[in-house]
Each structure stands twice: as C-alpha cells, then as structure tokens.
Amino acid sequence: MGTVSKINKSHKVDSFDLLPGSLLADKYEVVEQLGRGWEGEVYLVKETAADIERTAKLFFPQRNIRDKTSNFYAKKLHKLRHCPIVIQYHTQDTFVFEQIPIRFLVSEFVEGERLSSFVARQRGKRLHPFQALHLLHSLTSGIECIHNMGDYHGDLHSDNIIVQHYGLGFELKLIDMFHWGPPTGENRHQDLFALIHVFHEVLGGQKQYAKLPREIKSICCGLKLTLILKKFKTVAKLRIYLENLQWH
Ligand SMILES: Nc1ncnc2c1ncn2[C@@H]1O[C@H](COP(=O)(O)OP(=O)(O)O)[C@@H](O)[C@H]1O
C-alpha cells in the first residue's frame, strides 16, 4: 500500500500530447486531442476492433493518486446513467507513458458542438431570448434529474455543455463534472446559479442585459445569488417557473 502511493506520488506528468495514431492499452487509437485541464487531457479515440468513436480522459498521475479521482468520476457517471443529459460511462483502463502507468476513463463520444462555439456562431454572437429560454429549460430539466439522484454537476459552464441537436428545442449533454465533496444543498445552489449564469451569457452577457425583456430579467435576477435563491430555491422550481412563464 505504502509503496504504491510512493510510486504514484513521485510521478508527475504535465502533458501527454499524444499524437494521432497512438495506441492506448492495445485497444484505443488516438484520433485527436480535445482538451487539457487541471486533471488531465481528453482525447477523441477509436475503439479499433469495432471502429467506434469514444472519448478518453487521461489523468495526470499526481491528480489521480491511487486512482481516487478516476474511480470517483466513474462511480458518479454510473450513478447518473439514467439521466439523459449525462454522458454514458464505458470503462477504465491503463496505458504506460514514459514508464508510468496512466489511468484513463472511456465514455461515449458526443457528436455535437460546445455551447460556447454554438453561441459564437449565431448572429450577434448571442441567442434570441426565446431560444435562450428553450436552452435554459433543457438544461434545467437535465440538472433536475441529477439533483433528484442526490448529486450535482459542480462545473457548469458553456464549454462543458455540448449541443447534440438543435431544432424545436435543445438536446444537450453535460461533460466534465467536478467533485467538491459530498452532495449538499450548497452544491445544488451553485449548479442553479451556474445555470442562470449560462443563460445570461448566451443572451449576450452584461452588454445586452439592460435591453432584455423584463420576463428574462426576472429569471436572471441581475445575477444576484441571494435573489435567485429566494425566488427559485431549487432547479425544479425554476423549471416549473419556466413552464408557466407568460410574455406580457
Ligand atoms: N464525451 C465527450 N464527447 C464529445 N466531446 C467531448 C467529450 N468529453 C469532452 N469533450 C470535448 O473535450 C473538451 C475538454 O473536455 P473536458 O472533459 O471538458 O475536460 P477539460 O475541461 O478538463 O479539458 C470539451 O470542451 C469538449 O469539447
């Protein structure tokens, strides 16, 4: 036990920068790098045997001592597997990088676009208030499911939301959850606050706020956490509010 932790602790990796074509655990071929964060790097990979695209999150060993972070993430995704907004977990595996065993987590690859780039493509780089309401409703219902399962997301922002389908409404997937500790009311409040922040951002942010319809402002509450909590308390209440909203 002591030896394992010593080995893990002494290994530090700041970047993998794997090239396309690299093979992980004899099973997954790297297609391209999708991102790099504090915990590790994310790659689009192909399960070679069946030619299926997957996403692999590779953990820096110093951020994943005794596989704690990756196991935690795996358990959380598995627990939330019936929430349609959450990506589906597949498996964990290990590959060797500069003689260091590296844990990686495989999940479904969501075909779509990050919400941040989806919004950046729109005219004026923002959504129409009615589109933004549809987006908020999809997000709220999705997160309500996570909260009902007794959990929280922990890192909601427009790079961690993928627009899978956009038509009459939005079909969204959430990636990249963050573990702040056991689920608490405060964690759920932070999700609620982050949701409204995303809503405000896709509407054009502070620059557009004054010009927005009053029905929209009554949801944003000037981004004041205390006002938001007083008005909605839970994401379920926000969803019900949206479903009963009337334009004047
Ligand atoms: N399951 C997935 N399907 C599709 N794209 C993904 C998936 N997971 C991550 N990505 C892409 O990779 C980027 C980085 O992944 P993320 O998990 O957010 O890690 P980090 O923010 O720590 O780099 C995301 O912004 C997204 O564009």
Ligand SMILES: [Mg+2]
């Ligand atoms: Mg992210």
